[in-house]
Amino acid sequence: MSQTEPKRHFVSDIIEEDIRNNKNQGRVQTRFPPEPNGYLHIGHAKSICLNFGLAAQYRGLCNLRFDDTNPETEEAAYVESIKEDVRWLGFDWEDREFYASDYFEKLYEFAVDLIKKGKAYVCDLSADEVSEQRGTLTQPGRESPFRMRSVEENLDLFQRMRAGEFPDGSRTLRARIDMFNPNLLMRDPVLYRIRRAHHYRTADEWLIYPTYDWAHGQSDSIEGITHSICTLEFEVHRPLYDWLLDQLGIHHPRQIEFARLSVSHTVLSKRKLLELVKEGRVSGWDDPRMPTISGLRRRGYTPAAIRTFCDLIGVAKVNSIVDMALLEDCIREDLNKRVSRVMGVLRPLRVVIINYPEDKTEELEAVNNPEDASMGTRNVPFSRVLYIEREDFMEDPPKKFFRLAPGREVRLRYAYFIKCVEVIKDPRSGEISELRCTYDPATRGGDSPDRRKVKATLHWVSAAQAVPAEVRLYDTLFTKRDAGEVEEGSDWKANLNPGSLEALTECRVEPSLIDVHPGSPWQFERLGYFCVDTKDSKSGHPVFNRTVTLHDPWANIRKAGRENE
């Protein structure tokens, strides 16, 4: 859990004001109301942290309620994934697991009450007709010819809608509000539709289903929610929810709207994420590139890092795009303190230490975590033939390249100083195939007794003992900061990053990693944080997902083209 004080923002201000005025006897109850039609993503995490966080902060309660009023898109499997993700994030709804579908009977009774009060009517218009008669932004709507039906007729028709006497889509129950209202949502909105669809929970019990606008506010009311926190797009619905609650004369939660989260270089829309999954653009909802909770988990993100992120981004009413860099900073900070360092070479370059005995192998002591001495040390084998990172050698280095080059001396982490004396190339391709180096036996462990300095320390593995591994490197899913910003006429997927996944299969990691636990986090020195893949990793052949890189000034220098300054 984040150690910082709960952040203050306009929502907490409102709640505190209500407590001060003894509204709801000072009680605070919120809810997280997902629709089980997809997996949760980082945007939902913001809402979860907000709702559960506020409840905890004001000694209240937070319910988990599934808003399952649309049988056509919802599935039990999604319910399970949502529960798993909320739990994993560290929140507990105890016995308050609710479903709007459990309220269908009650909602039906409310509708009957509304009809009896003359505030709702059965309308025989088709969907197209309703749409056409609603008017436009600037023109008022027209009243339905069925608007003035008697209470008795409405009651009879509504009961028969439920009984299945009418075909799908032939009739609706509508609120009788005001077809001239400048707010389109107040122009006699549909409350019930006839839909012969199988619901994952109520099965075929119902033929009519409440719309979200009808179900949501009343569900909150039934649960005694005091503060109904939702995203900005529902602000224009608030007058409708208020109207409905007032007509019914039931408990009236206070709705507060905040800006939904957007993160740079990705999309946070269940519809779009579903499309990526269905089209095979990613391997699934839990693809490590996905901004879903399950994707982030598989990528190596921790609940604590996600919670910290949600705390840092704040809560406001302006739509904004938070930089992915903030999320990355949160996971780095969390992992830095508690993850073991190891060495792994992603793109191996063979190095032969020509003055090191052919048959010798020694064990060198390496620190597991310089941030935490209690994590101890381990031994890594060293021998005549090693692998270093291809990127750590340049034949003709620019001014700011500190690593290995011909004639130059560097340190191998926890091992020896080595100096490059010869570059061997493949005669055919011209590619560097091997480096010949000498080592200084006096620098064992990496110290130089004569205090001479080297400008770089490289990670390495001993060729004979190294474990082959696969490492998956990820880049952002989209190339543009605002992933949704596409040219007129082109698909929203136009900005998909074709290079978002790079699988390296020739990697070599130190022998201590031969049998790592799926899901376990590691820092590969100088490279980043990696997480053992939970699906594809096997004992003897580990698969690592790069969670995030380490801060890399050299990469910045290259990106800015300043390597010779």
Next chain:
RNA sequence: UGGGGUGUAGCCAAGCGGUAAGGCAACGGACUUUGGAUCCGUCAUCCGGAGGUUCGAAUCCUCCCGCCCCAGCCA
């Protein structure tokens, strides 16, 4: 265009009439057996714009401009 919101640094975001918090990013520097971590420093004379009220305005008033949401029997 009618209605509802909202504009503070490259990105988030405090601020609620008394003279612009904090984080991320970036850039310097110290330290360093990770170009990591850590530390120290720089980064808005100015708050979408123009007027006005006031001793005093990002905060109040007026007008203007930009952006977001609403015309599903989706949520």
